[in-house]
Amino acid sequence: MLAVSVKNLSWKYEHATEFALKGANLDIEEGSFVAIVGPNEAGKTTLVSAIQGLIPHSFNGVIRGYVEVFGEKVAEKSSLELAQEVGLVFSDPEAQFTAMTVQEELVFGMENIGLTVEEIDERLHWAVEMADIADLLDKSPFDISGGQKQRVNIAAILAMRPPILILDEPTSMLDPLGKDFIFDVLTTLREQVAMTLIVVEHNIEQIAPLADQIALVYDGQVVKVAEPREFFADSGFLSERHVEPPEVTALAHWLREQRYYNGPLPLKMDEALSISRDLLKREVK
Amino acid sequence: MSGEEVLIQVSKLNYVYPDGTVALRDIDMEIGTREFIAFIGQNGSGKTTLSKCLNGLFAPTSGSVIVEGLDTRSKGIIKKIVTKVGYVFQNPDHQLFNSSVWDEIAYGPRNIGVPENEVEERVREAATVAGIHEEIFQEHPFFLNKGLRQRVAIASILALRPRTIIVDEPTTGQDRKQSVEIMNFLKKLRDEEDHTIIIITHEMPIVVAYAERTVALCEGKILLDGPTREVFSQPNVLAKTFVQPRQITRLGQQLGDLDLPPDVLTVPEMCEIFGETLSR
Numbered sequence: 293m294l295a296v297s298v299k300n301l302s303w304k305y306e307h308a309t310e311f312a313l314k315g316a317n318l319d320i321e322e323g324s325f326v327a328i329v330g331p332n333e334a335g336k337t338t339l340v341s342a343i344q345g346l347i348p349h350s351f352n353g354v355i356r357g358y359v360e361v362f363g364e365k366v367a368e369k370s371s372l373e374l375a376q377e378v379g380l381v382f383s384d385p386e387a388q389f390t391a392m393t394v395q396e397e398l399v400f401g402m403e404n405i406g407l408t409v410e411e412i413d414e415r416l417h418w419a420v421e422m423a424d425i426a427d428l429l430d431k432s433p434f435d436i437s438g439g440q441k442q443r444v445n446i447a448a449i450l451a452m453r454p455p456i457l458i459l460d461e462p463t464s465m466l467d468p469l470g471k472d473f474i475f476d477v478l479t480t481l482r483e484q485v486a487m488t489l490i491v492v493e494h495n496i497e498q499i500a501p502l503a504d505q506i507a508l509v510y511d512g513q514v515v516k517v518a519e520p521r522e523f524f525a526d527s528g529f530l531s532e533r534h535v536e537p538p539e540v541t542a543l544a545h546w547l548r549e550q551r552y553y554n555g556p557l558p559l560k561m562d563e564a565l566s567i568s569r570d571l572l573k574r575e576v577k
Numbered sequence: 578m579s580g581e582e583v584l585i586q587v588s589k590l591n592y593v594y595p596d597g598t599v600a601l602r603d604i605d606m607e608i609g610t611r612e613f614i615a616f617i618g619q620n621g622s623g624k625t626t627l628s629k630c631l632n633g634l635f636a637p638t639s640g641s642v643i644v645e646g647l648d649t650r651s652k653g654i655i656k657k658i659v660t661k662v663g664y665v666f667q668n669p670d671h672q673l674f675n676s677s678v679w680d681e682i683a684y685g686p687r688n689i690g691v692p693e694n695e696v697e698e699r700v701r702e703a704a705t706v707a708g709i710h711e712e713i714f715q716e717h718p719f720f721l722n723k724g725l726r727q728r729v730a731i732a733s734i735l736a737l738r739p740r741t742i743i744v745d746e747p748t749t750g751q752d753r754k755q756s757v758e759i760m761n762f763l764k765k766l767r768d769e770e771d772h773t774i775i776i777i778t779h780e781m782p783i784v785v786a787y788a789e790r791t792v793a794l795c796e797g798k799i800l801l802d803g804p805t806r807e808v809f810s811q812p813n814v815l816a817k818t819f820v821q822p823r824q825i826t827r828l829g830q831q832l833g834d835l836d837l838p839p840d841v842l843t844v845p846e847m848c849e850i851f852g853e854t855l856s857r
Contacts, residue, residue, distance in 0.1 A: 332752040467620040539825040
């Protein structure tokens with residue numbers, strides 16, 4: 293079943309002179325992990341805002357085409373319904389806090405939707421484990437590092453158990469250690485949770501190995517959607533649009549062009565190591 | 578240090594924040610003319626504190642920072658130091674507060690008492706170097722795109738004519754194309770205008786592509802300071818800073834048993850090594 297279907301979607305923000313989206317199309321299978329990449333101002337945030345329903349519910353503008361979530365048009369759903377179906381984590385980790393402690397922050401949203409104490413407890417425990425923040429529960433959300441804040445944000449949204457979770461550049465404002473922690477959380481979610489995950493991300497090297505599909509947004513359109521190895525196969529198309537494959541993928545690409553190698557493109561280090569070892573050992577003998 | 582002449586001499590620099598946090602411990606370094614240096618390390622490692630000591634915003638708790646002969650501990654020295662070392666904030670919005678691009682760039686020179694006719698000359702010169710066109714001189718910086726706001730922030734520093742320019746996270750939040758533009762601009766300032774450029778960054782591809790010298794900081798100390806290639810060829814030391822070399826460098830380092838070198842910095846270099854080995 294499709295979790296999300298974006299059909300010929302165009303959107304112009306009120307007062308803008310140009311359309312931010314110009315006939316974008318994207319289908320996302322339920323339970324899949326989709327990475328959205330592309331330059332700044334290409335329309336990535338606008339696209340995920342339209343999937344979450346912020347567009348058109350909270351922004352004014354001109355819309356053509358439509359978005360469906362689980363087969364129903366977003367424009368016809370209520371904001372409450374959408375909030376329960378689609379969770380959204382922003383890049384600025386400060387943006388979402390209101391409570392005095394991390395635990396209160398996490399409980400707040402659940403109380404708001406009228407869950408029982410038992411249900412809140414169970415979800416809290418689960419979300420804390422997924423985001424790896426057990427040691428932060430008693431702290432103030434304002435006294436923890438940016439990377440920790442972002443994990444709290446993710447836990448708060450997870451606790452609402454939306455079947456679709458969108459993260460819009462969750463690592464762009466974090467230092468390398470903070471980024472690595474977020475990618476660890478994404479890896480856990482991918483392996484252990486049946487959610488549909490949509491992640492807008494510039495760090496292709498870390499996101500590509502996690503993704504079932506990569507979608508490239510460029511100039512208001514989704515210009516390419518493919519499984520990662522296929523996505524990186526046409527390196528000319530990508531580099532014209534300022535997208536670089538992971539470095540080990542680029543190396544293997546060159547090895548294929550030179551006919552030293554004809555297997556599948558590697559996406560991560562361990563795959564590249566085994567390909568390199570095979571090639572180099574054969575030569576060393 | 579690779580420059581011909583010492584611009585900044587740092588000796589036994591310690592810096593302790595008023596709350597008692599020790600931010601820098603026994604830093605010794607020299608910064609020369611026409612250098613392109615990257616400061617790397619985790620948040621809290623001391624990169625930004627060190628930079629603020631270099632341009633006199635912070636006076637050393639002990640030890641000294643001598644900038645082109647001026648001791649940053651001297652009273653009333655800050656207006657002179659800012660004409661030697663410029664510091665561009667990580668977020669241009671923390672720096673831009675005037676209501677027009679022109680006033681923003683003119684602010685620094687006016688603040689140090691440059692006469693108004695020379696202010697105009699400096700603004701035009703800085704704007705030209707930073708690629709800011711006259712049409713936007715009267716626009717509000719807030720309404721420019723981020724790349725342009727950053728150029729305005731840099732131009733406002735250039736107008737003070739410092740020889741050394743420190744840029745805190747020039748590419749954070751920028752996409753690849755914007756990053757290349759801003760970095761090529763900084764490189765041009767070094768290559769054509771003879772500035773020394775220091776960048777503070779978490780992005781190793783940027784370090785490798787632009788910085789000839791890399792300083793890795795950890796818990797307020799300098800862990801490694803040398804040519805970028807040498808710094809990245811020591812993954813075990815670098816690991817203490819939680820900074821990883823680029824993926825292609827790590828690939829070489831993990832294939833050391835097959836005679837791959839530990840200091841490969843780019844994909845084309847690695848392709849060449851594979852090509853030579855495989856065509857034998």
